[in-house]
Amino acid sequence: MTVTAAPFHVALHDRVEATGSVVCLGIDPRPEAHPSTHPSTHDHDPARIAKAVVSYYRDLLDAAAPDLACVKLQSAFFERMGIPGLVALAQLLVDARERGLPAILDAKRGDIGSTAEAYAAAYLDGGVFDADALTVHPYLGMDSLEPFVDVAQRNGRGLFLLVRTSNPGGADLQDLTIDAPRPDGARPLTLADRVADLWTDRARELGVDARGYGPLGAVVGGTVPERLVELRDRLPHAILLVPGYGAQGAGPAEVRGAFDRQGLGAIISASRSLSHRDGDDPPREAADAARSMARALREVRPRA
Amino acid sequence: MTVTAAPFHVALHDRVEATGSVVCLGIDPRPEAHPSTHPSTHDHDPARIAKAVVSYYRDLLDAAAPDLACVKLQSAFFERMGIPGLVALAQLLVDARERGLPAILDAKRGDIGSTAEAYAAAYLDGGVFDADALTVHPYLGMDSLEPFVDVAQRNGRGLFLLVRTSNPGGADLQDLTIDAPRPDGARPLTLADRVADLWTDRARELGVDARGYGPLGAVVGGTVPERLVELRDRLPHAILLVPGYGAQGAGPAEVRGAFDRQGLGAIISASRSLSHRDGDDPPREAADAARSMARALREVRPRA
Numbered sequence: 001m002t003v004t005a006a007p008f009h010v011a012l013h014d015r016v017e018a019t020g021s022v023v024c025l026g027i028d029p030r031p032e033a034h035p036s037t038h039p040s041t042h043d044h045d046p047a048r049i050a051k052a053v054v055s056y057y058r059d060l061l062d063a064a065a066p067d068l069a070c071v072k073l074q075s076a077f078f079e080r081m082g083i084p085g086l087v088a089l090a091q092l093l094v095d096a097r098e099r100g101l102p103a104i105l106d107a108k109r110g111d112i113g114s115t116a117e118a119y120a121a122a123y124l125d126g127g128v129f130d131a132d133a134l135t136v137h138p139y140l141g142m143d144s145l146e147p148f149v150d151v152a153q154r155n156g157r158g159l160f161l162l163v164r165t166s167n168p169g170g171a172d173l174q175d176l177t178i179d180a181p182r183p184d185g186a187r188p189l190t191l192a193d194r195v196a197d198l199w200t201d202r203a204r205e206l207g208v209d210a211r212g213y214g215p216l217g218a219v220v221g222g223t224v225p226e227r228l229v230e231l232r233d234r235l236p237h238a239i240l241l242v243p244g245y246g247a248q249g250a251g252p253a254e255v256r257g258a259f260d261r262q263g264l265g266a267i268i269s270a271s272r273s274l275s276h277r278d279g280d281d282p283p284r285e286a287a288d289a290a291r292s293m294a295r296a297l298r299e300v301r302p303r304a
Numbered sequence: 305m306t307v308t309a310a311p312f313h314v315a316l317h318d319r320v321e322a323t324g325s326v327v328c329l330g331i332d333p334r335p336e337a338h339p340s341t342h343p344s345t346h347d348h349d350p351a352r353i354a355k356a357v358v359s360y361y362r363d364l365l366d367a368a369a370p371d372l373a374c375v376k377l378q379s380a381f382f383e384r385m386g387i388p389g390l391v392a393l394a395q396l397l398v399d400a401r402e403r404g405l406p407a408i409l410d411a412k413r414g415d416i417g418s419t420a421e422a423y424a425a426a427y428l429d430g431g432v433f434d435a436d437a438l439t440v441h442p443y444l445g446m447d448s449l450e451p452f453v454d455v456a457q458r459n460g461r462g463l464f465l466l467v468r469t470s471n472p473g474g475a476d477l478q479d480l481t482i483d484a485p486r487p488d489g490a491r492p493l494t495l496a497d498r499v500a501d502l503w504t505d506r507a508r509e510l511g512v513d514a515r516g517y518g519p520l521g522a523v524v525g526g527t528v529p530e531r532l533v534e535l536r537d538r539l540p541h542a543i544l545l546v547p548g549y550g551a552q553g554a555g556p557a558e559v560r561g562a563f564d565r566q567g568l569g570a571i572i573s574a575s576r577s578l579s580h581r582d583g584d585d586p587p588r589e590a591a592d593a594a595r596s597m598a599r600a601l602r603e604v605r606p607r608a
Contacts, residue, residue, distance in 0.1 A: 028419070076415055076422035082432040086390055108415050110441060111380055112471040115332070118380035128386040137414060139443040139466060141473025162443060167416040169445025172502065177483040179492060188483060191495065198476065 008132045008158035009213045009239055012102050013264055016069050021294035022259075022301070024104070024241065025064060025286075026271030027092060028074040029053040029081070033272075035282040050084035054091050056282075060275060061099050063283035067290040069267050071096045072241070073131075075107035090128045102132040104241065108162065110137025112144045120151040133158030135219060135241070138195045142202065152215045153206060158239070159216055161199050164192040164231055166221025166244035175227075192227070196234040203237040211264060213237055220258065222250030222268065229257035232265070240266040245293075246273025256300040263301035268293075312436045312462035313517045313543055316406050317568055320373050325598035326563075326605070328408070328545065329368060329590075330575030331396060332378040333357040333385070339586040354388035358395050360586075364579055365403050367587035371594040373571050375400045376545070377435075379411035394432045406436040408545065412466065414441025416448045424455040437462030439523060439545070442499045446506065456519045457510060462543070463520055465503050468496040468535055470525025470548030479531075496531070500538040507541040515568060517541055524562065526554030526572065533561035536569070544570040549597070550577025560604035567605035572597070 006014065016022055031040040031049045038059070040052030061071070073096075078089035096103040109119040121127065123134045136148055138161055145161070152159050164174050174195075177188035196218065203216040220231045222244035232240065240258045244250040245268050258266035270293060277285035310318065320326055335344040335353045342363070344356030365375070377400075382393035400407040413423040425431065427438045440452055440463055449465070456463050468478050478499075481492035500522065507520040524535045526548035536544065544562045548554040549572050562570035574597060581589035 030418075074419055074422075076413075076419045076426065079433070080422040080426040080431070082426075083387065083390060083394070086387060090387070108441070109380070109412070110414075111412055112469060112473075114334075115378055115380045118378075118384040122380065122384040122386075127384070129383070137412070137441050137443055139441055139477060140469050140471060141476035141478070143471055143473030143476075144469075165416060165444050165448075167444060167447055169416075169447030172445035172447075173443055173495065173499065174445070176495065176498065178495075179481040179483050191477065191480065191482075194480065195477065 007156035007209070007215060008102060009215055009217070010209050012070055012158070012239065012267070013211055013213065015100070015102065016264060016267070019066065019069060019294075020298060021067050021069050021290070022267050022297050023068050023290050023294045024267040024269040025060070025068050025071045025274055025290065026074060026269045027057055027071055027275070028271040029057070029077045029088070033276050035276070035278040037280070037282055046082055047084040050081050050088040053081070054088045057092055058095055059283040060286045061095060061101065063287040064274070064290045065099045065101055067287060067294050068101055070102040070104060072104040072106050072269050074271070075105060093129065093131055097132070104133040104135070104158070104160065105129065105131035106135045108135045108137055110140055110144060112140055116144055116147040120148045124148070124151045124155055124157045131157070133160060133217065135160045135162065137162055142198055149202065149206070149216070157215065160219050160241045161195065161216065163195050163199070163218045163235070164220045164224060164227050166223040166248055166250075170221060170224070192231065193234060196231055200235055200237060208237050211262070213239055213265065217241055219243065222255040222258070223248055225254045225257055228255065232257055232260070241269060242266055243269045246270040252296045252300040255297070259301050261302050263303055268297060311460035311513075311519060312406060313519055313521070314513050316374055316462070316543065316571070317515055317517065319404070319406065320568060320571070323370065323373060324602060325371050325373050325594070326571050326601050327372050327594050327598045328571040328573040329364070329372050329375045329578055329594065330378060330573045331361055331375055331579070332575040333361070333381045333392070337580055339580070339582040341584070341586055350386055351388040354385050354392040357385070358392045361396055362399055363587040364590045365399060365405065367591040368578070368594045369403045369405055371591060371598050372405055374406040374408060376408040376410050376573050378575070379409060397433065397435055401436070408437040408439070408462070408464065409433065409435035410439045412439045412441055414444055414448060416444055420448055420451040424452045428452070428455045428459055428461045435461070437464060437521065439464045439466065441466055446502055453506065453510070453520070461519065464545045465499070465520065465522050467499050467503070467522045467539070468524045468528060468531050470527040470552055470554070474525060474528070496535065497538060500535055504539055504541060512541050515566070517543055517569065521545055523547065526559040526562070527552055529558045529561055532559065536561055536564070545573060546570055547573045550574040556600045556604040559601070563605050565606050567607055572601060
């Protein structure tokens with residue numbers, strides 16, 4: 001089951017154009033932080049907590065869907081809830097897609113050979129945790145990514161490779177300069193640059209759509225605006241998934257460099273700043289927050 | 305529930321000394337490759353396939369435990385089986401530990417901040433997927449590892465950080481030379497070296513046991529013997545988890561550099577070469593194979 005017959009990257013851009021929104025709702029269930037209208041922590045039964053999570057996010061999706069480009073489900077928070085949490089993950093993946101929202105599973109998987117094949121089969125090939133796109137780790141090298149690329153290409157799914165993350169420690173390895181010949185006066189190449197270049201080479205081999213994009217997206221944090229601009233250039237065929245907006249401190253000005261000249265090529269993810277509301281009607285407040293965020297981002301996006 | 309009151313790295317070395325085995329049985333369930341004595345693929349009910357997997361590996365554990373240092377469960381293969389697969393994972397984690405075998409969950413998680421905390425809570429803090437140790441990704445930097453380090457330290461668990469993997473593409477990033485000042489004549493520093501050095505610095509801060517080891521282990525592939533020797537030196541406080549033995553081509557000679565001068569400091573993992581047997585009594589054959597592997601490794605391990 002896919003949202004549409006179009007490949008993920010095409011369907012996502014179609015939806016961005018239709019809704020005018022580049023907002024990606026991050027679904028990071030923290031039952032202990034649920035608003036009092038959708039309580040869950042007074043209950044210690046894991047199955048009931050997971051049920052409350054599904055109910056809460058369904059209400060959010062119903063209210064906010066018109067102002068969302070897509071959703072991103074954070075696997076860690078579901079895994080933390082054990083078996084009922086994973087049932088909730090399967091349910092919310094279906095719920096999002098039934099509402100026309102492409103569903104990115106942020107599970108940051110990365111392994112080699114037949115193990116990578118097993119992860120790709122688990123998340124991009126019609127199983128109970130079937131998603132439209134998956135986040136993946138680069139450290140194990142290009143052959144480790146190939147099983148994911150194969151399945152994504154075959155099934156019209158997307159990948160988001162971690163290139164430059166939004167945390168301060170992202171610099172530890174990703175900003176290391178690597179020893180590579182450079183033209184006179186050129187900035188030294190970082191590890192993240194090298195990852196981006198390898199990914200762009202692979203994207204070219206796969207081919208791009210009419211907008212210039214393909215299935216190989218990338219994660220670049222909104223908290224490093226100057227890197228975002230540089231990596232936008234190095235990843236011309238990648239839709240960028242940009243975390244760090246809101247709770248992590250990035251705003252419209254910080255993420256504007258993520259877009260191409262048509263105002264496409266990036267989705268901006270926010271979780272806590274959209275979903276952790278505590279008024280009388282949190283789903284309505286989440287929808288309002290998503291609408292405001294979409295509007296603020298339209299102000300900074302180039303117009304085609 | 306931990307195997308013993310001792311921290312993981314102490315309990316693992318105690319078991320290596322008691323059994324004389326450094327063999328880590330990799331549990332990578334491929335139901336389609338089960339021996340005919342433990343069939344599963346004639347059945348299309350996911351719950352029954354998962355049950356067959358649990359039954360098969362229980363028989364293997366019962367037969368082979370005396371010749372094993374520990375087990376390593378590969379999360380991808382369980383995730384691929386959906387909800388019943390994850391129930392099977394929870395069951396086999398308990399089964400291994402009930403048999404006195406430290407259980408490493410090879411899930412290769414890596415994320416930042418509260419998401420990393422959620423993964424650490426899911427796998428190292430008493431939940432249904434509770435393991436004695438977890439494999440983790442370095443690309444997101446040291447602050448991304450800290451939530452795992454905190455929980456591991458508090459609960460007496462272990463971590464295995466991916467440093468140099470066994471796949472050919474491991475070289476793509478891990479062997480890049482980084483731009484860092486080096487003494488005259490010294491070999492250039494690779495990315496894997498840098499990861500190792502950061503991990504060793506952190507291990508020193510945590511402190512080491514009487515054998516010189518701590519909770520921060522590392523994954524270094526057996527397919528790159530010369531790197532294994534170098535990284536053994538750079539990671540003096542890390543137990544090395546060495547994949548690549550058997551099916552991936554490494555033998556005793558390739559992995560001997562993983563051990564310290566006491567013959568400790570490394571466990572050698574094998575999956576297919578131990579568990580994919582197809583005689584009349586696969587558990588017995590797996591036990592024989594584990595015993596042979598343990599013996600072959602004793603031949604190359606230094607003696608205290």
